[in-house]
Amino acid sequence: MPFAGWEMPVQYAGIRQEHLAVRTGAGVFDVSHMGEIQTSGPDAEAFLQRLLSNDVERLVDGGAQYSVLCQEDGGVLDDLFTYRIGDRFLTVTNASNHGRDLAWFSERAAGFRVDVEDVADRYAMLAVQGPGAREIVARLTDGELPARMRTVELAVAGVGCLVCGTGYTGEDGVELLTAPEGAGAVWDALLAEGATPAGLGARDTLRLEVCFHLYGNDLSVERNPLEAGLGWCCKLETDFIGSEVLRGAEPRQALVPLAFTGPGIPRQGNTVRSEAGPGVVTSGTMSPCLDTGIGMAYVPLGAASPGTPIEVDVRGKQRSAEVRKKPLYPQS
Amino acid sequence: MAESYPEHLRYHPDHDWASVEGEEAVFGITWYAQDALGEVVFFDPPKVGAEVSAGSAYAEVESVKAVSDVFAPLSGEITAVNEALVDSPEKINEDPYGEGWLVKVKLSDPEELEPLLDVAAYRDLLKSS
Numbered sequence: 001m002p003f004a005g006w007e008m009p010v011q012y013a014g015i016r017q018e019h020l021a022v023r024t025g026a027g028v029f030d031v032s033h034m035g036e037i038q039t040s041g042p043d044a045e046a047f048l049q050r051l052l053s054n055d056v057e058r059l060v061d062g063g064a065q066y067s068v069l070c071q072e073d074g075g076v077l078d079d080l081f082t083y084r085i086g087d088r089f090l091t092v093t094n095a096s097n098h099g100r101d102l103a104w105f106s107e108r109a110a111g112f113r114v115d116v117e118d119v120a121d122r123y124a125m126l127a128v129q130g131p132g133a134r135e136i137v138a139r140l141t142d143g144e145l146p147a148r149m150r151t152v153e154l155a156v157a158g159v160g161c162l163v164c165g166t167g168y169t170g171e172d173g174v175e176l177l178t179a180p181e182g183a184g185a186v187w188d189a190l191l192a193e194g195a196t197p198a199g200l201g202a203r204d205t206l207r208l209e210v211c212f213h214l215y216g217n218d219l220s221v222e223r224n225p226l227e228a229g230l231g232w233c234c235k236l237e238t239d240f241i242g243s244e245v246l247r248g249a250e251p252r253q254a255l256v257p258l259a260f261t262g263p264g265i266p267r268q269g270n271t272v273r274s275e276a277g278p279g280v281v282t283s284g285t286m287s288p289c290l291d292t293g294i295g296m297a298y299v300p301l302g303a304a305s306p307g308t309p310i311e312v313d314v315r316g317k318q319r320s321a322e323v324r325k326k327p328l329y330p331q332s
Numbered sequence: 333m334a335e336s337y338p339e340h341l342r343y344h345p346d347h348d349w350a351s352v353e354g355e356e357a358v359f360g361i362t363w364y365a366q367d368a369l370g371e372v373v374f375f376d377p378p379k380v381g382a383e384v385s386a387g388s389a390y391a392e393v394e395s396v397k398a399v400s401d402v403f404a405p406l407s408g409e410i411t412a413v414n415e416a417l418v419d420s421p422e423k424i425n426e427d428p429y430g431e432g433w434l435v436k437v438k439l440s441d442p443e444e445l446e447p448l449l450d451v452a453a454y455r456d457l458l459k460s461s
Contacts, residue, residue, distance in 0.1 A: 014371050015396045016422075201370075201396055263418070265374050265394050285396055286373035293374075315392075315399070317376075 006033040006095065009199040018202035019288040022169055026130035027198035028190045031175075032183065035098030036123050037105055040088040041114040048089055051108060052082060053225060053242070055235040059084045064149045064166050067233050068225045069101060070242025074249060075221035076228065077104060079213055081166055083151045090119070090162070090177070094215045108241070124183035126176045128195060129206075133173035136193045137163070140186075145174060157189035168203065170210030170327060205285050208294060209329035211257045217268055217283045218255055218296050227251035227298065229326075253279065254304040257324045258312070260293035264319035266312050267295075273311040273318075276302030281312060289329045299323065335363050338429055342445065343454035344387075344405035349429065352445060357406055360433045361393065361424065364458055370395040372424040377413040377435065384408060384437060386444050391434060393424060402434060406444045412436040 009030075012018060021027045039048055049056040054067035061084050069077040078097040083090045093101045098120060105116045128137055134145055143154040146165040154163045159182035164175045178186060191197060204214070213219050218228060224242075225234050226249055236243045258281075260266065266284030273279075277300040284295030295312075303310060308323040341349040347365035351358040366372065374394040384390040389401035390410075413435050417423060424432040449457065 010397065011370065016371055016373075205396060263374070263376065265399075267399070286394070 008033060010201045011199040012197040015199070015201035015205060016288045018196060018198035019205050021196035022130045022171055022198055022202065022206055023289060024131065026128060026132040026136050026173070026195045027169075027202065028187065028195040029127040029129070029198050029203055030124075030183075030187065031127050031203075032124040032180070033095040034125050035093035035095055035101070035118075035120040036177070037091045037093060037098075037102055038088055038117040038119045039091065039105070039114055040117075041112070043112040043114050044087070044089055047109065047112040047114045048082065048091075049238050050112075050240060051105065052080070052091075053230075053234040053240050055238050056082070057238075059089075061086060062146070062151055064151055064164055068219070068230055069104065070225065070240065070246070071221060072241055072245065074224035074226075074242045074245040076215075076219045076223060076225055077101065077221060079215055079219055079230070081164075083162070083164060085151065085153075085162065092125075093120075097215060122179060123177045124180040126178070126183060126186060126190070127167055127169075127173065128176065128190060129167045129169040129173035129198075130171045133171065133195070136190060136195050137174055137176075139193055140189050148172075157186050159183075159186050161186065168212055169206040170212070170329070171206075205288055208283055208285050208296070209287055209289055210327040211296060213255075214283060223255075223298070224249055224251070227253050228255045252301060253298045254301055255282070255296055255298050256304050257326050257328045258295050258297055258310065258321045259287075259290065259324050259328060260312070261320045261322055263293075264312070264314050264317065265293040266297070266314060266319070266321070271313040272297045272299055272303075273313065274299055274303035274308065276300040279303065279310075287329065290331070293319070293321075294328050333363070333426060333428075335367070336429075337363065337451050337454060339451050341429065342405065342448040342450065343457075344403060344448060345457055346403040348403050348405050350405040350448065352406075352439070355439050355442070356411075357408065357437045357439055358433050359402075359405060359435050359437060360428055361402060362454075363428055365400070366425045366428050366432070369393060369398060369400055372421045375414075375417040375421045375424065375434070377417070378410050380410050380413060382410045384410060384435075386441075393421070404437075405448055406437065406439055407441050408437040408439040410435050411438050
């Protein structure tokens, strides 16, 4: 399946099987399509503090931080992980946004003593995820794996990697950033140690069960991070681009998780009906762990509380659903 | 299961099969259709008693990523739906001509059988597509 110029496997053995392998053992995803921007120079921290919504001053050496990139009007350009490695920062972009992000960074670098570099070609990226993921990676390295939201440079299967305690599945695990030349050897070694190859299909069902946002579905320039439920990573006092608008923003909708209470599968673009007014589904799938249709939708604030009954129009059929708490899986 | 197209079935070009015995028929989707869809996770059946007409959609099957209409190879009235698929839609992948059957139909127009493909013609269609 072509995706943003990449040939990507949607699945290897089957989405459900790969999904369950990540929930119960370990899966490995080739996510080399993700882009990377390197920012360095004396003003790198101040520059990123201006662009990224989170408080970059609190990002320690060897740390990872999630943030959004906003336009002046608060619309979301991308959601990003940034790693601080010594005196440089590495920001991981969504493939389909990489070019726009890079232009956004470059155009705003004037006045800052920074070097903004497109390093997407320098990195392949493998995500090893699942309760057994760390054990598998640990067998391939002599060093100590990073804690969650930390990053360490290590040789994995003899290949130099930036090992990051991050992921997109809700499971423990690591992500490996490495030079493309060595990535094949790391992939093979991970499979030999028992990791299950997993594709984009399972990546989507896994992230949706734990309600992680997907740019282009749940986030867009038409939505601000407050209505998307990402206010926690928007530190308005840091004066990032967009913060001024967000300070006065009064969201009228909220992004909420939902689960069907009967048959059907919600899909992106389906209309939501609630007593408080209409909404729209931004992501939807059949949950392999819950065996029910699940999704995320923007709904009026009056319909955003967990337990609120709603209806979703799926190709003309009214399906019963309710608003749930995050995450959808595991259920609390 | 491995790719297969049983000899005794008649095929509709939209990758549906019919097993006809007198005025009764069983409908399903072909190996090719289930393979193209991927893992089926939801079957939305029609109601028993509903009229279906040849070439029109009468049900939906959904995989994780795609929704597909199912087309009736022949016209008639639904007399039974495969209720087991509500809980185990994966049977459509595992056994598309057996446990993965979709509906039973009382046919209204036996002459519609004529334009349906036999297995050789259906295989030719798959080769050319």
